[in-house]
Amino acid sequence: MAESPRWLLLRGREPEALQALTHFKPKNTPDEDIRAEFDVLSLKVSEQLQKKSFSDLFTKTNRLRTFVVVLSNFFQQATGQAFASQYGTLFVKQLMSIDPFSVNLGTNAVDIGAIIILACLIVVIGRSSIVQMGSLMTMGGLGTAEAGNVAAKQGIIAMLMIFSFSWSLGWAPLTYVIGAELPSSPLREMTLQIAYFVKLVTEYVMT
Template sequence: MMYLIAAIAGIAGALFGFDEGVIAGALAPLRRDLGIDPVAEGMMTAAVPFGAFLGAIVGGRLALALGRRRLLLAAAVLFVVGALLSAFAFGLWTLTFARLIIGLGVGVAAMMAPLYISECAPAAQRGMLVSIYQLAITLGILGAYVVGYAFHESWRWMFAVGAVPAIALFVGIFGLSDTPRWLAVRGREAEARAALARVREKSESDPAVKAEFAEILTGATQDENRKARLSDLLTPRVRPALIVAMGLFLLQQLSGINAVIYYAPTVFELSGFSSTTTQILATAGIGVVNVLMTLVGMALIDRLGRRLLLLIGFAGTAVALSVIAIGAATGSEMMGKLALGGLVLYIASFAIAIGPLPWVMMSEVFPLDVRALGMSIASLVNWGFNFLVVFSFPVLVAEFGLAGVFGLYAVVCVVGLAFTQWLVPETSGVSLEEIERHLDSGRPLRDLGRFTPRAA
């Protein structure tokens, strides 16, 4: 049952990835049909992360009152509307508005889907199950690249395809209940107990279900009378969790991932791949690496633990970006091979750690009473810097060249190594209630489960 839940919620990730990746194949025909300049291109492309920024604000405010399920249903509707408006857009600004609507759906779903999975999953499998969301993102990106290749002359068909998984998300979520923890905190104990038994595929009288529900109910009873405020996130109890969640998303975005995802064909063009078809095929190859290495990360996340994977990921991306930057700066005759090899290493390193782990840890580190609000603020950092990177990339490349931009991203990844070493806790195999008790104790968050991840 948990795998079904994670797969359905993961469709939101596939839509996120598709709507990010589809623009890579659509830019060439859009430039031809609409004649857009770099600034207009940046605005249209960045409309999705900007809309997601707004969606994260809305999601954070409504998550406790409306629940995770209703907001995922609303996000599915936004995805359908945005996809159809994009397909029938009659100009640049209509298309930009349509992608803004898609972004609203992305922002809401990107909060609610990991949260939904996290609040249903058993502790020993939580990391892997939440990572299904990131796997779905990579599958969505790869699907977008394939669609871009299949409909390389028609950007309208590329965008229209996005309505299909959006409808599937609505149908799938419609058949599920809300999470046991949300139902418990809203005082709906009977429904919460039934929901927990259903996702564990056991009877309500099973001793393990009773014990887990008692722990959930204790936490919910303590939190149900607390109304989360922004000031709560700055208290000594919650501030360490906020720093970790915001910091990981900041580093994820400034590592340049969305510049690579949105503009991969452009990067290959600047690296010497002259054929548009070759650029798209090379980009699709990067998408395949992204999917495969995300699967590797899922297999390791509850075994090696969050911290070690993050260290591996930041080290690999720093090396890969440095190789591309040095090759571009020196004008190497092997720049095409360096770009392809560097991007493969970059995507592989990103996919096993930097991609999934901010989503996983965002859904883990906050106490229940401020979880939705804390995730909302972390998501704002994610989408704000996503917008900044995507909007600025064509402008920065025109000003400083590929070497300067990728060199900057490499420096960020080195900072990520230090951030992980000094501040990130190990949450592998630790229940959400245990994490909350650790925060309540006043002990440093970085000492939580440090160096002792539990095997799945």
């Protein structure tokens, strides 16, 4: 398997990077198109190699980008998805209403459906609208139910699946899209390091 052109450029191996980029392109791609894309990639990598300090994340130009990426990772885990995904089956089992295995299969199915819908809609309506829509759906809930209230228990399970669907529609994939697109090239790695640290801490606290 060929190495990533970006990885090779970061190590100063330009001829190999151009060869790798050519390898990943369709065979009928014109050489001038490949060269133009390679030049753009080289420029971005050269910008990334510029020495940047931690304080650059919070300059007037970059601080909004930094906060948006960090907050998106925070809210991705603040939704409580870690509990739903890791302990959801045990939670459903304690309700003693519907077979937990069936619920788990259903949750996986709606997650796949959400991702397919996202792939179809993201270009049409944009990232922001999808995140807002997913956030509103994620906030839905029924609370707790009395031990003998079977209908309420079934409602909680239904809301658990709606929660999983909405999370997979918005926060789950788009947090990573935001992290890849929003930071400037020289600061992307530092921005993501902070964002993922916040994400892991939030996930730990929520579980």
